[in-house]
Amino acid sequence: MSTTIVQNKEYRNKQRIKDNFISAFIGFFAIVWIFPILWTVWTSLRPYNDIISNGVFSWPRHLNLDNYFTAFRKMGLTHYFLNTLYVTIPAVGLTLFLGSLIAFVVSRYSFRFNLSLLLLFTAGNMLPIVLTYIPVFWLYIKIGDLFGNRSLLYNNYLGIILVHVAFQVGFATFVLSSYMKTVPKEISESAIIDGASVFRHYWNVMLPLLRPPLAALGVLMSCWIYNDFFWALILMSEDSKRPVTSALRQLQGQYITDFNLLAAGASIVAAPTVILFFVLRKQFVSGLTLGSTKG
Amino acid sequence: MKTATTNKKIRSRRSLSRNDKFTLAAFIGIPTLMQIIFLWLPALITIVLSFTYWNGINVSDIKWAGLANYKNIFFGTPVFYEALKNNLIWLLWFTFIATPLGILLAYQIDRKIKGHKIYETVFYIPVVLSLAIIGIIWNFMLQPGGFVQGVMGRDIGNAVSIWGNYSINTYVIMGVASWRHIGYIMLLYLAGLKSVDPSLREASAIDGATEWQTFKKIILPTMRPVNIIIVVITIIESLRAFDLVYIIYGTSTAWPLLNILVFQNFAGQGISMKGAAYAVILLVLCIGPILLYLRNVFKEDLK
Numbered sequence: 001m002s003t004t005i006v007q008n009k010e011y012r013n014k015q016r017i018k019d020n021f022i023s024a025f026i027g028f029f030a031i032v033w034i035f036p037i038l039w040t041v042w043t044s045l046r047p048y049n050d051i052i053s054n055g056v057f058s059w060p061r062h063l064n065l066d067n068y069f070t071a072f073r074k075m076g077l078t079h080y081f082l083n084t085l086y087v088t089i090p091a092v093g094l095t096l097f098l099g100s101l102i103a104f105v106v107s108r109y110s111f112r113f114n115l116s117l118l119l120l121f122t123a124g125n126m127l128p129i130v131l132t133y134i135p136v137f138w139l140y141i142k143i144g145d146l147f148g149n150r151s152l153l154y155n156n157y158l159g160i161i162l163v164h165v166a167f168q169v170g171f172a173t174f175v176l177s178s179y180m181k182t183v184p185k186e187i188s189e190s191a192i193i194d195g196a197s198v199f200r201h202y203w204n205v206m207l208p209l210l211r212p213p214l215a216a217l218g219v220l221m222s223c224w225i226y227n228d229f230f231w232a233l234i235l236m237s238e239d240s241k242r243p244v245t246s247a248l249r250q251l252q253g254q255y256i257t258d259f260n261l262l263a264a265g266a267s268i269v270a271a272p273t274v275i276l277f278f279v280l281r282k283q284f285v286s287g288l289t290l291g292s293t294k295g
Numbered sequence: 296m297k298t299a300t301t302n303k304k305i306r307s308r309r310s311l312s313r314n315d316k317f318t319l320a321a322f323i324g325i326p327t328l329m330q331i332i333f334l335w336l337p338a339l340i341t342i343v344l345s346f347t348y349w350n351g352i353n354v355s356d357i358k359w360a361g362l363a364n365y366k367n368i369f370f371g372t373p374v375f376y377e378a379l380k381n382n383l384i385w386l387l388w389f390t391f392i393a394t395p396l397g398i399l400l401a402y403q404i405d406r407k408i409k410g411h412k413i414y415e416t417v418f419y420i421p422v423v424l425s426l427a428i429i430g431i432i433w434n435f436m437l438q439p440g441g442f443v444q445g446v447m448g449r450d451i452g453n454a455v456s457i458w459g460n461y462s463i464n465t466y467v468i469m470g471v472a473s474w475r476h477i478g479y480i481m482l483l484y485l486a487g488l489k490s491v492d493p494s495l496r497e498a499s500a501i502d503g504a505t506e507w508q509t510f511k512k513i514i515l516p517t518m519r520p521v522n523i524i525i526v527v528i529t530i531i532e533s534l535r536a537f538d539l540v541y542i543i544y545g546t547s548t549a550w551p552l553l554n555i556l557v558f559q560n561f562a563g564q565g566i567s568m569k570g571a572a573y574a575v576i577l578l579v580l581c582i583g584p585i586l587l588y589l590r591n592v593f594k595e596d597l598k
Contacts, residue, residue, distance in 0.1 A: 011503060018506070023409040026400065030410075030417040033474065036432045037420065039442055043435060057445055098326035105322050115596050117327065119589060124334050126585045128535050130557045130574045134344065134351060134566065135337035166333035169326060174592075198315040202322070227425035230538065234562075245427040249542075252431055259435065266431040273423045278416075284423075288482060 044068070044263035067264035075251050075265055080244035086157045087232075087243055088225045091164040095221060096214055098165065099172025104202050106173075107180035108188050118177060125170030133234060136163060140235065155237045163235070164225050172217055175287070179213040180206070216287035219280045223273050244269050342578075344571040351566030364572035375573075378551035384465060385472070385552070386533035393473040394529045397480025402510055404481070405488040415485070418478040430542035433471050458543055464550060472539055476532070480525060487521035488514070520591065527588040534580050553577045 045063045071077060102121060106114045140153040153159035183206070191205045229245035236242050239250060248269050255262045277284055311319070345365075348358045368375050400418065404411045421429070436442045439454030449455060458464055491514060499509045515522065537554035544550055546559045553573055560570025590597065 011500075015506065019406075019408055022403055026403060026408070026414055027410060030414050034417045034420070036436050036442075036474075040432050040435050098329065101322040102326050105319060109319065115593065117323065118596070119593065120327070120335070121330060122592070123585060123589060124330055126531060126581070126588065127334065127338055128554070128574065128577045128581055130537075130554055130561075131341045131578055132334060132337035133341075133557075133561055134571065135340040136333065138351065139332075139337065162329070162333055166329055169330060173326075198311070198318040198322075223423055227423075227427075229425060229427045245425045248425075248431070249427045252427075252434075259440070262431060263435060266428050270424055270428045273425070274420065277419070277423045285482060285486065288486075 040263050041267055043260055044267050046260055048258055048260045067260045068268065071261055071264040071268060074261070075247070075255075077244065077247075077265065077268060079240070080242065080247040083157075083241060083247075084226060084243040084245070087160050087164070088222055090157075091161045091168070091225050092218055092221045094161065094165045095168045095172050096217060099169050099217075100176050100207065100210060100214070101202070102169075102173045103176035103180055104206055107177050108201070108206070118173065121170040121173040123170070125167065125174070129167065132163075137234060154235060155241065157241070159235050160231050160243075163231055164228070168221055168224070172221070175217055176210060176213055179210065183209055212286075215280075216283040219276060219283040220287035223276060223284070226273055338578075341571045342575055344568050345575045347568055349566070349568050360568070364569050365576075367569060368572055368576070372569075374548050374551050375556065377548075378553050378556050381465075381550060381552050382534060382536065385469070385536050386530060388469045388473070389476060389529045389533050390526070393469075393476045394480050394525060396473075397477040398484050398525070399510075400477065401481045401484035401488060402514060405485055406506075415481075418481055420478070421475045422478045422482070424475075426538040426542055429471070429475065429539070437467065459549070468540065468543070468550060472536070475539075476529075480529070483525060483528070484518075484521065487518055491517055523591050524588065527584045527591070530584045531581055531588075534577060534584075553580075 044067050045065070046060050047062055047064070047066060050058070050061055102117065105111075106118055137154070140159050141150060144150040144152040144154055153162070187205060187209070188201065191201045196205065226243075227245060229243065229249055232242045232246040233249075236246070239247070242250075248265060251265060252262060255265075344357075346360055346362070348360045348363070349356060400414075404415050408414075424432075434441065437444070437457045440450065443457070444450070444454045447455070457467055495513050495517065496509060499513050504512070535554060536552055537558075540550055540552055540555060541558070544555075546555065546562060548555065548559065554577065557570045557573040557577065560567045560573065
């Protein structure tokens with residue numbers, strides 16, 4: 001008995017030394033990892049002229065937020081942020097709503113095609129997106145022409161919202177349905193026995209129980225849709241309607257020589273998702289893991 | 296038990312009124328219709344279009360091409376093989392370097408090693424950033440006048456081209472791609488590790504196993520389902536790889552990938568259905584991993 005304790009102690013000491021070494025090793029990489037971000041923020045705090053006359057590594061004469069104010073004014077970031085909101089909020093809301101409908105039916109009513117339905121939605125989320133570009137583009141223009149208004153879907157927020165929903169709803173369905181399986185069936189049974197209609201069963205009984213996964217998915221999807229710049233490049237012909245991430249991409253070309261202003265712009269655009277991550281970290285992590293490591 | 300469940304089903308089906316049936320049909324119908332119209336139908340159309348010649352404007356101009364697009368790709372387009380090679384490099388790098396690093400990192404953080412909370416945050420931040428921002432951040436590091444050039448003692452006048460240098464740009468691209476991927480894998484694995492019974496670890500520690508042995512003999516085998524999912528995600532991400540390279544090079548083929556080739560044929564000088572054929576080739580490569588993923592995730596339901 002006493003020998004094992006001694007051995008254990010020796011073992012623990014050895015392990016502690018090793019652990020310190022490992023921690024230092026990871027710490028080194030952590031510094032490398034965070035450095036590009038810190039460098040960008042640092043650059044954004046310095047005036048343009050300071051770097052031009054004194055070089056990149058010079059000690060700064062002035063540190064201020066001027067570049068941030070200039071970025072908002074010159075780049076029109078407020079306008080582009082609003083564009084992002086017009087797309088992100090409806091897209092996330094609609095995705096969660098539609099996803100919860102399918103998840104509800106699939107997990108509470110037994111039809112023969114339940115599994116095929118789930119497979120259709122989950123597989124849809126994994127398709128290579130490029131497969132849809134040309135037909136969607138073409139479909140949008142044709143539907144617009146059909147109703148006599150070419151920008152009904154093309155070059156319109158509605159069009160971007162719909163493609164986002166179509167892609168993300170598969171993931172939402174998958175996560176929500178696997179969560180619903182853990183909700184006891186008895187709750188539904190008593191609702192049915194009490195004579196609740198299907199709609200009441202969904203709206204008053206199940207939906208309140210789904211709050212945690214809905215919050216998690218909401219945070220995660222807001223981040224994804226906020227970050228996407230691609231659909232807007234394809235489906236929006238007017239620059240002024242593009243969301244903030246697409247706009248940043250364009251501004252990069254325009255302000256390529258003014259590093260500091262661009263750094264400020266990039267920091268401003270990055271801020272919402274980074275803040276979201278720090279504030280709602282728990283939802284963030286559980287949203288991602290609910291979906292992919294169910295096991 | 297068996298009779299109970301069948302009774303339940305009969306009861307619930309019989310108890311559906313007309314109204315309820317209508318509600319259920321709408322609940323299923325609306326999302327499914329949307330999914331089909333904006334996702335599956337376009338995907339199918341692209342598959343059909345890959346066997347045609349079309350400039351993307353008038354439907355009446357579509358001409359049947361048979362396998363011509365594919366023949367052109369396989370026998371007349373050397374850049375296709377370059378793209379395949381790059382996708383393969385991406386896959387190998389992610390599978391053997393980035394993903395294992397993410398897993399090891401998760402393991403160490405899960406052991407609550409000194410500073411684990413800070414490390415977790417630091418490695419995760421790149422994952423929440425948009426590629427548009429990542430492109431700008433790494434440009435600050437690498438472009439003329441950037442940090443790395445400064446460290447190498449080169450100012451704007453005599454900067455070396457990092458993105459244009461073929462002997463190093465592959466490594467740089469893999470590095471930046473890993474910057475994002477490692478945090479993502481770490482997070483996924485970390486969640487899985489939380490469900491590993493801590494007594495398993497204690498037992499192996501008491502038996503005098505080293506941490507490496509514990510990881511190899513205890514953790515990896517118990518995490519098998521998560522491992523498979525992570526491998527599949529890694530493969531699919533490597534095949535679909537696109538936005539990072541697009542941010543750097545646009546649709547030029549300076550560092551081609553399958554997805555970039557699709558784009559090059561869909562945008563730019565004019566639309567060609569060779570792009571559709573590239574997209575279908577990509578789909579074919581992805582089908583295996585997707586099926587593997589679905590089988591794993593719906594294991595119980597499929598039985």
